[in-house]
Amino acid sequence: MIRFYNVTKVYPNGAKALVDVTFTLNRGEFVFVVGPSGAGKTTLAKLIYREELPTRGQVIFNGKNIARLRPREVSLLRRQVGMVFQDFRLLPRKTVFENVALALEITGQPWREIKKRVPEVLSRVGLLSKANSFPYQLSGGEQQRVCLARALVNRPALVIADEPTGNLDAENARELIRLLLEINRDGTTVLMATHALDIVNVLQKRVIALDEGRLVEYAMQESYRYGT
Numbered sequence: 001m002i003r004f005y006n007v008t009k010v011y012p013n014g015a016k017a018l019v020d021v022t023f024t025l026n027r028g029e030f031v032f033v034v035g036p037s038g039a040g041k042t043t044l045a046k047l048i049y050r051e052e053l054p055t056r057g058q059v060i061f062n063g064k065n066i067a068r069l070r071p072r073e074v075s076l077l078r079r080q081v082g083m084v085f086q087d088f089r090l091l092p093r094k095t096v097f098e099n100v101a102l103a104l105e106i107t108g109q110p111w112r113e114i115k116k117r118v119p120e121v122l123s124r125v126g127l128l129s130k131a132n133s134f135p136y137q138l139s140g141g142e143q144q145r146v147c148l149a150r151a152l153v154n155r156p157a158l159v160i161a162d163e164p165t166g167n168l169d170a171e172n173a174r175e176l177i178r179l180l181l182e183i184n185r186d187g188t189t190v191l192m193a194t195h196a197l198d199i200v201n202v203l204q205k206r207v208i209a210l211d212e213g214r215l216v217e218y219a220m221q222e223s224y225r226y227g228t
């Protein structure tokens with residue numbers, strides 16, 4: 001589904017975020033991206049979403065070099081990718097329903113489809129009863145589940161979760177991971193960047209480990225620790 005070929009990303013200020021990174025992410029996989037702060041995890045996510053372009057090398061999504069996509073194809077790519085962020089990024093003056101609905105409005109879905117799909121996806125993350133609440137009325141765990149609902153409502157082929165449990169307590173983190181695993185079992189590919197090595201070690205999924213922008217490991221590990 002996604003291939004990185006010798007991808008290097010240097011930001012305009014000279015910061016080398018990724019150096020010669022090559023890997024393949026297959027459809028249906030659940031893969032962790034780990035590495036210390038500044039290792040390049042967020043940059044990797046941004047390159048897939050085409051928020052940034054590689055300085056060298058190629059990012060291939062479903063057989064296409066994403067640097068060469070036309071604007072219409074970029075919208076199609078983004079519709080296939082759902083993003084979940086550490087800081088939720090919900091609109092504070094919109095209700096839970098409206099926050100999720102917006103993702104469908106942007107892709108031009110008709111109102112009857114929005115009316116059907118938003119409650120479906122809210123129910124999936126256990127938040128149907130909060131549809132008319134505003135983000136400030138929700139706990140951190142609930143806000144993150146709204147963010148997940150927003151990522152899922154366009155039925156993406158891939159969900160990228162960038163440090164999604166970073167602001168959650170242990171119980172809410174477990175619930176979010178449970179949901180991501182469920183989504184993955186239903187066929188959605190999941191790429192999750194995280195510092196939470198305890199979660200990584202329990203789940204025994206493939207791990208892309210970055211260190212100062214370099215890919216240092218791409219394997220399923222018994223037990224993963226930084227610096228080994």
Ligand SMILES: Nc1ncnc2c1ncn2[C@@H]1O[C@H](COP(=O)(O)OP(=O)(O)OP(=O)(O)O)[C@@H](O)[C@H]1O
Binds near residue numbers: 013037039
């Ligand atoms: N927009 C930018 N402009 C310049 N440098 C950047 C930019 N974004 C990231 N960097 C630099 O690129 C490197 C990788 O950053 P990135 O955010 O990808 O790391 P990360 O692994 O996600 O870190 P964290 O775990 O702290 O979120 C860092 O040295 C960072 O300072």
